[in-house]
Amino acid sequence: MNRIVLAGNSSPIIKLLDRLDGILDIDIPVLFTEQPVGLELTDRSERFELELRDIRELGATAGAKILSAYEPDWLFNVNSTQIFPTAVLDVLSAGCLNMHPGQLPEYAGLHTHQWAIRNGEESFGATLHWMVPEVDAGPIAYQQKFPVSSTETGLSLFIKCVNAGVELAVAAVREIAAGGTPPRIAQDLSRRRVYLHHEALDGRIDWSMSARQIRDFVRAADYRPFQSPTYAPEASVNGQSFVVREVKEELLPRSSGPPGTLLALDDDGVLLAAGGMTGLRLTEVELRSDPNASKPRRYRGGQIGEALNVSVGDVARSSGITRGF
Numbered sequence: 001m002n003r004i005v006l007a008g009n010s011s012p013i014i015k016l017l018d019r020l021d022g023i024l025d026i027d028i029p030v031l032f033t034e035q036p037v038g039l040e041l042t043d044r045s046e047r048f049e050l051e052l053r054d055i056r057e058l059g060a061t062a063g064a065k066i067l068s069a070y071e072p073d074w075l076f077n078v079n080s081t082q083i084f085p086t087a088v089l090d091v092l093s094a095g096c097l098n099m100h101p102g103q104l105p106e107y108a109g110l111h112t113h114q115w116a117i118r119n120g121e122e123s124f125g126a127t128l129h130w131m132v133p134e135v136d137a138g139p140i141a142y143q144q145k146f147p148v149s150s151t152e153t154g155l156s157l158f159i160k161c162v163n164a165g166v167e168l169a170v171a172a173v174r175e176i177a178a179g180g181t182p183p184r185i186a187q188d189l190s191r192r193r194v195y196l197h198h199e200a201l202d203g204r205i206d207w208s209m210s211a212r213q214i215r216d217f218v219r220a221a222d223y224r225p226f227q228s229p230t231y232a233p234e235a236s237v238n239g240q241s242f243v244v245r246e247v248k249e250e251l252l253p254r255s256s257g258p259p260g261t262l263l264a265l266d267d268d269g270v271l272l273a274a275g276g277m278t279g280l281r282l283t284e285v286e287l288r289s290d291p292n293a294s295k296p297r298r299y300r301g302g303q304i305g306e307a308l309n310v311s312v313g314d315v316a317r318s319s320g321i322t323r324g325f
Helices: 010-020 039-048 055-059 063-068 112-118 154-177 211-220 303-308
Strands: 002-008 030-033 051-054 074-078 095-100 123-130 140-147 234-237 240-251 262-266 269-273 278-287 297-300 315-317 320-322
Touching (some): 002 010, 002 055, 010 030, 010 039, 010 074, 010 154, 030 039, 030 055, 039 051, 051 055, 055 063, 074 154, 095 154, 112 211, 123 154, 211 240, 211 278
Parallel strands (some): 002 030, 234 320
Antiparallel strands (some): 123 140, 234 240, 240 278, 262 269, 269 278, 278 297
């Protein structure tokens, strides 16, 4: 019987446990996960009779010794950013597989689904790959690609990636349970791009980008009703900060003015010139410093111009708004 150790967090690891229920010829003795553990994961641990341990133990000096005590054949890492030392990877007699919610080799690293939207990708994917000391660089076992719709948000694409990745992990477990071994397909590392956490934290809107690029920037950060794990698309006006929540593109006349010029205030929102020949209409914003609200307040359509206290001819910039041209 194959002994598989799991590492992972939150809903993705819960989804995987549910999908593994009933697969014969595997034994899962322990799950390394973030602490404290929620009720859903506690319920799964009792149902599957597996021990729950802090995932940080695998990154510690004693990680290899702790893992060795379970005599594992395999380790599956799902939705965890924990870096495993080479000594930990060497414990596994058969190998370690990582579920990466992104398309490899082009999108290694963190928050890659957000970058896929920001980069205007029309398709994306999830990858299950063999783990090596270099992050997201090991041979690919399985990969699944899917379309990215024009209305995709950061949250919706992340869910797509996780759901696809879980199915890839299930396929690998079934292969192992049947006596086989998942494939090893070398990555073309010349196409590799590694996205780092700090690269995704700047939420300042660059009004010189095209309206399409700004729209993609806004929807990549949309995790409603949850908070984005990276940035919020921000600007400021008259000394108060606001976050752009929804926008749409509009065609503009040739004499529309430089990027950021406020062109119209009406019931549909605030129309601004962007880079190129398209405009950007703000249809929902959130004020960060509304003195009359106990929490950030959102304004839609015709409310926006009054809430921001702007006039036609103002010019929006990433650091605020200046009056006139």
